[in-house]
Amino acid sequence: MELSEGLRTRRSTRVFLDTPVQKDTLRRIVESAQRAPSAGNMQPWELFAVCGETMERLRSAVNAAFEGDGAIASPGLAKPAPERYSERRRGLYREAEPFFRRIGCGGEFIPEGSFRFFGAPAVVMVYVHEDLLPGRLVCCGSIMTYLTLAAHAEGLGTCAIGFVRTADRQMREVLSVPPELAFVVAVAAGYPNPASPANEFCSSRASVDEVCRFFD
Numbered sequence: 001m002e003l004s005e006g007l008r009t010r011r012s013t014r015v016f017l018d019t020p021v022q023k024d025t026l027r028r029i030v031e032s033a034q035r036a037p038s039a040g041n042m043q044p045w046e047l048f049a050v051c052g053e054t055m056e057r058l059r060s061a062v063n064a065a066f067e068g069d070g071a072i073a074s075p076g077l078a079k080p081a082p083e084r085y086s087e088r089r090r091g092l093y094r095e096a097e098p099f100f101r102r103i104g105c106g107g108e109f110i111p112e113g114s115f116r117f118f119g120a121p122a123v124v125m126v127y128v129h130e131d132l133l134p135g136r137l138v139c140c141g142s143i144m145t146y147l148t149l150a151a152h153a154e155g156l157g158t159c160a161i162g163f164v165r166t167a168d169r170q171m172r173e174v175l176s177v178p179p180e181l182a183f184v185v186a187v188a189a190g191y192p193n194p195a196s197p198a199n200e201f202c203s204s205r206a207s208v209d210e211v212c213r214f215f216d
């Protein structure tokens with residue numbers, strides 16, 4: 001796949017086939033993603049690539065946390081987002097809902113599905129050493145993006161998932177995550193279900209002139 005085509009066609013997948021993702025495939029994806037740039041080449045990310053039986057244990061643990069207290073944390077923001085960004089988030093739910101309705105869900109599909117990793121057969125969990133926060137969080141965004149693109153090149157769909165932060169303790173237990181590592185984001189991965197209307201959804205973007213000031 002051409003890089004430009006990959007950039008244009010990647011989108012979040014939220015309905016997956018049951019087809020398993022093999023450990024070797026995950027390894028290839030992580031190997032490619034490992035070329036992600038990072039400040040001082042520190043490669044500060046600590047990844048946990050999960051499939052098979054451990055994936056099911058992880059899913060059960062996260063799901064139990066969700067059903068236990070039903071708490072859905074807002075996406076990691078210390079303050080309310082300024083209106084222009086909040087409006088884009090509301091826009092995501094508005095745009096996506098008609099597609100999710102076609103599979104019998106509504107806007108709640110995003111938070112609720114997140115707590116099942118959307119049924120994905122694999123996930124790459126991104127953690128960072130707490131002493132590197134917040135400065136090196138940006139590098140973790142870099143590996144997250146590379147993971148999504150490397151998976152796309154392998155024919156896999158992905159969805160970055162922040163909502164599972166609420167189940168931090170349960171995820172740590174399943175994966176024996178050392179206490180000094182802080183959760184950043186999960187990247188659920190699997191083969192997209194081509195027949196699902198939910199996967200037809202393609203989120204919009206602000207115009208280039210809205211997000212970028214050009215100088216020459």
Ligand SMILES: Cc1cc2nc3c(=O)[nH]c(=O)nc-3n(C[C@H](O)[C@H](O)[C@H](O)COP(=O)(O)O)c2cc1C
Nearest residue numbers: 010011012092110114159160161162163164185203
């Ligand atoms: C850090 C981060 C966290 C995200 N968390 C979630 C999540 O918890 N659940 C979800 O369904 N999508 C999540 N997403 C996916 C975004 O909703 C998605 O990337 C955005 O709407 C743009 O759509 P696209 O990926 O299809 O281009 C997250 C994305 C990022 C980058």
